[in-house]
Amino acid sequence: MGNGKFAKEFAKGIILANPVFVLALGLCPTLAISTSIDNALGMTLAVLIVLLGSNIIIALIRNFVPNITRIPIFIVIIATLVTVVNLIFHAYLPATYEALGIFLPLIVVNCIILGRAEAFASKNPVASSIADALGITVGFMLALLMISFIRQVLGTGGLSVFGHDLFTLPGLRDHPIAIFILPYGAFLVIGLLMGLFRRTGVMKNE
Amino acid sequence: MPAKKSSTLKNAFPIILLTIVVTVCVSILTFVDSLTRDKISAQEDEAVKALLSEMFPGMSHFEYQDEIYTIYADGDQIGYAFLAVGNGYGGDINILVGLEDETTIKGITIASQSETPGLGTRIAEPAFTDQFAGLAISDVSLSRDGGQIDAITSSTISSSAVVEAVSQTAMEKVKQLKENQ
Structure with missing residues (x-):
């Protein structure tokens, strides 16, 4: 595979097939954990490991797996990867583990992972599947960062990343717009961003 | 195939x-x-x-029995600690409660919680938890209920979950300590 194709598969995940804004996949963790930049980065790391692992393994075994057991096998592989990530985070990144809470194990049913396994890795060679996993993860990360940034700044009146206060907005600090930090604030922000990206033509429906 | x-x-x-x-x-x-x-x-x-x-800054070691930590400083018993679980807005709030003796709170620490970030999570901040230090167990209730603890603005559920868990569990544990003696 040439560099051009690798780049194409990588780039498509960021804008054309952005998992959150275009494919509308993985909305559950996106809604739930996009309350701070820290959570967004922790979630991205977990998704990167799981998606990369599952895309590689599934691309490798794609020619042996009979259709009838396709889904159970994919799910077992994904669940194994998620459990491994879960244990490793618990052992070595306890703060991130605490922050992500239930949404770490729930990556098992994150439709981004199974969606890419089904739609891409089960039909493409390993190299393209790696490019696909990386691109989708970057797209997921950018979406999470964007949503988290807006929600954290408006909802808490400032931005702090890993304990460092980057800035605070004096007026908002005392009277933060709490709706943005609450779950329905997530719907609001995602909806407005989706609308904005469509209206300006940056992203299109598939 | x-x-x-x-x-x-x-x-x-x-x-x-x-x-x-x-x-x-x-x-x-x-x-x-x-x-x-x-x-x-x-x-x-x-x-x-x-x-x-x-x-307990002077702690040398602790013993754990019947869900109560007994804290020692070089042989002297300096207090007790136990876990209280509050029914918060976003799930369980695990609170570590320290007792100076059988009537007075030494302090509380939020061990884990899943409250609303930026609102309920402020129960873990010293501005809230420091209010418990040195209080008599009987004074642990929100100020609107005649107690000594000021709730966090717009996080009443999280605040009262902590207060209720601390005061109820403290009373149970004190009873348990007295029975064991």
């Missing part, structure tokens, strides 16, 4: 493959679990010890 095979083998193949995949996955998980288990339990012990010694 090759097209021409006996039909039995062909029918059995998916089952065999799934069995192999599951076996491999279980082995991997067992292996990773054995690698991380000690680390995880050491981390949890460390976390408890760190929280306790922060609450």
